Amino acid sequence: MARELEIAVIDDDESFRVALVESLQSLGYQAVGFSSAEEYIESPQSRLFDCLVSDIHMPGVTGWDLITHMAGEGEGVPIILITGRSDRSFEAKANAAGAVSLLRKPFEINELVRHIETAVQE
Known part of the structure; x- marks a missing residue:
């Protein structure tokens, strides 16, 4: 059973967001x-x-923008980026931006859980 961690899921795709929130819950x-x-x-x-856990590609403020905003606010909360795109440069860009990891959709919930648990222990 997971520790009582509070996880924010930020994604403009409602069905994906709801499914991910329900899976984590x-x-x-x-x-x-x-x-x-x-x-x-x-x-x-x-x-x-x-x-x-934030999607990279959203209208308005993107996942990239969110990381920049959070760093500017001095927020040290770990951010896991997710994307449905296959651009291989995203790993390096996510790392440079300060994301703790990058997952590509579709992914297994257990893979996300491993990334969350690792992120909050660092």
Whole structure:
């Protein structure tokens, strides 16, 4: 059973976001979904999370933009980026931006859990 970690899932794809939140909740995480980076940033809950899982490609503020914003705010919360695109340069870019990892859709929930657990232990 997962520790009582609070995970924010930020993805503009509603069906994917809801499925991911429900999967994480079924594993014992306190997961909350946000439809955009702007919604997350404006939320009074935004400073309560132990880890963020964010899509890279969203309208408006992208996952890349979110990492930059969080770093500018001095937020040290680990961010796991997710993408459905196959661009191989994303790994290096995610690393350089400060993401703890990058996962490509579709991925298994257990793979995400491993990344979350590793991220919060660092």
